[in-house]
Amino acid sequence: xxxxxxxxxxxxxxxxxxxxxxxxxxxxxxxxxxxxxxxxxxxxxxxxxxxxxxxxxxxxxxxxxxxxxxxxxxxxxxxxxxxxxxxxxxxxxxxxxxxxxxxxxxxxxxxxxxxxxxxxxxxxxxxxxxxxxxxxxxxxxxxxxxxxxxxxxxxxxxxxxxxxxxxxxxxxxxxxxxxxxxxxxxxxxxxxxxxxxxxxxxxxxxxxxxxxxxxxxxxxxxxxxxxxxxxxxxxxxxxxxxxxxxxxxxxxxxxxxxxxxxxxxx
Amino acid sequence: xxxxxxxxxxxxxxxxxxxxxxxxxxxxxxxxxxxxxxxxxxxxxxxxxxxxxxxxxxxxxxxxxxxxxxxxxxxxxxxxxxxxxxxxxxxxxxxxxxxxxxxxxxxxxxxxxxxxxxxxxxxxxxxxxxxxxxxxxxxxxxxxxxxxxxxxxxxxxxxxxxxxxxxxxxxxxxxxxxxxxxxxxxxxxxxxxxxxxxxxxxxxxxxxxxxxxxxxxxxxxxxxxxxxxxxxxxxxxxxxxxxxxxxxxxxxxxxx
Numbered sequence: 255x256x257x258x259x260x261x262x263x264x265x266x267x268x269x270x271x272x273x274x275x276x277x278x279x280x281x282x283x284x285x286x287x288x289x290x291x292x293x294x295x296x297x298x299x300x301x302x303x304x305x306x307x308x309x310x311x312x313x314x315x316x317x318x319x320x321x322x323x324x325x326x327x328x329x330x331x332x333x334x335x336x337x338x339x340x341x342x343x344x345x346x347x348x349x350x351x352x353x354x355x356x357x358x359x360x361x362x363x364x365x366x367x368x369x370x371x372x373x374x375x376x377x378x379x380x381x382x383x384x385x386x387x388x389x390x391x392x393x394x395x396x397x398x399x400x401x402x403x404x405x406x407x408x409x410x411x412x413x414x415x416x417x418x419x420x421x422x423x424x425x426x427x428x429x430x431x432x433x434x435x436x437x438x439x440x441x442x443x444x445x446x447x448x449x450x451x452x453x454x455x456x457x458x459x460x461x462x463x464x465x466x467x468x469x470x471x472x473x474x475x476x477x478x479x480x481x482x483x484x485x486x487x488x489x490x491x492x493x494x495x496x497x498x499x500x501x502x503x504x505x506x507x508x509x510x511x512x513x514x515x516x517x518x519x520x
Numbered sequence: 521x522x523x524x525x526x527x528x529x530x531x532x533x534x535x536x537x538x539x540x541x542x543x544x545x546x547x548x549x550x551x552x553x554x555x556x557x558x559x560x561x562x563x564x565x566x567x568x569x570x571x572x573x574x575x576x577x578x579x580x581x582x583x584x585x586x587x588x589x590x591x592x593x594x595x596x597x598x599x600x601x602x603x604x605x606x607x608x609x610x611x612x613x614x615x616x617x618x619x620x621x622x623x624x625x626x627x628x629x630x631x632x633x634x635x636x637x638x639x640x641x642x643x644x645x646x647x648x649x650x651x652x653x654x655x656x657x658x659x660x661x662x663x664x665x666x667x668x669x670x671x672x673x674x675x676x677x678x679x680x681x682x683x684x685x686x687x688x689x690x691x692x693x694x695x696x697x698x699x700x701x702x703x704x705x706x707x708x709x710x711x712x713x714x715x716x717x718x719x720x721x722x723x724x725x726x727x728x729x730x731x732x733x734x735x736x737x738x739x740x741x742x743x744x745x746x747x748x749x750x751x752x753x754x755x756x757x758x759x760x761x762x763x764x765x766x767x768x769x770x771x772x773x774x775x776x
Contacts, residue, residue: 367680
């Protein structure tokens with residue numbers, strides 16, 4: 255049921271290319287042959303019901319999960335693997351760290367480090383990974399925190415912040431590495447409804463800047479608004495994809511029609 | 521302490537303590553004290569040094585012991601678990617004796633040991649006391665650190681990995697500090713227990729506080745006075761440990 259006619263070729267070189275990606279946990283097959291490409295500046299929204307494999311797919315993209323089979327190119331580099339089945343893992347750890355440093359990730363649970371202030375959270379990776387000086391990292395961190403509207407809270411510890419503030423801080427932490435693409439794993443799913451807007455506003459700004467973003471989300475209105483392409487996953491497969499107007503306005507497949515009916519009965 | 525309020529029951533307890541101390545001073549015999557002052561200070565010094573050095577060395581050993589049980593290759597994890605189980609499952613007194621009388625009596629027969637620079641130390645008792653107390657603390661804290669490492673939320677480590685951090689950087693900057701932060705409250709009690717384990721070294725002729733007071737009792741034929749003073753000394757040491765931890769937790773509580 256793959257909808258080949260709407261597969262858009264990545265603009266300006268692929269940032270992320272996935273071919274025939276499979277992921278299984280024991281006998282549970284979570285991803286069953288995913289082909290996906292995102293070019294520079296693309297904003298791709300991954301939608302689908304819980305258990306459709308969209309978060310697993312996203313986590314495969316920076317190899318927090320190792321695909322069981324299939325090939326993966328990140329920022330133009332093929333990822334070599336070694337071993338088979340559950341033992342399969344990326345063969346080149348150094349390459350992996352280098353590529354991860356250029357791919358930011360924002361998590362559902364924020365995952366700020368509780369023993370550091372917000373500013374220290376943002377400074378940590380640039381200092382430890384990119385070997386920036388403390389002064390440089392601090393200036394950059396302050397600029398980023400101001401950008402996400404948290405400059406007044408830079409000395410606060412994560413535990414004292416609201417979920418929305420933590421998530422904006424986590425976005426600043428990811429941006430501090432100057433990433434070439436950003437992966438968002440349900441960034442607003444753990445937030446109280448009244449805090450969702452502030453996080454989406456930051457993400458909308460990033461999309462407008464022309465950042466490459468892959469977003470796993472349940473926020474359909476947001477996906478329709480910012481995404482260039484919406485990819486609908488169902489039972490570990492891409493059931494349908496295309497520009498948001500098409501996917502939301504005229505879904506081809508029954509699976510997507512059913513899903514959208516479930517999501518927004520209209 | 522930060523809490524300066526003195527509720528009535530505390531005033532009452534303070535009064536009771538004052539009465540007891542006054543009675544101790546007035547009613548009991550303390551004439552032997554000046555004579556043994558030097559010996560007591562020497563014994564106290566050994567107790568404090570043993571407590572501090574074996575806790576530090578033991579904790580440093582406990583970090584890899586805990587880590588390999590969570591993340592290490594399987595043979596190492598088994599080895600570490602076996603060590604912790606062995607240490608925690610046998611009396612410390614037995615461990616002290618095994619090292620001193622067992623290992624200590626083997627050394628002279630090993631070729632070259634008598635000629636080595638180590639020999640002058642190996643015929644003393646404190647290296648065995650140090651080794652036994654260090655291994656014991658490492659065994660207990662290794663188990664505690666295993667739980668602490670495992671208890672750090674996975675997401676915090678994933679966030680570090682997603683930023684391209686090296687595993688050793690993650691350990692040094694995120695995983696270890698977070699694990700230590702989690703064990704701090706229990707470490708207070710463990711250190712007091714370690715303090716109270718030190719008298720066992722008196723059984724291998726190391727002259728710590730306990731050994732000194734044992735000698736005083738034998739030489740003066742007094743029972744209560746030396747024992748009460750010794751109790752007071754250990755109580756004060758335990759109190760100092762607790763105060764230090766209270767200060768540390770106040771300093772670190774911002775992060776939680």
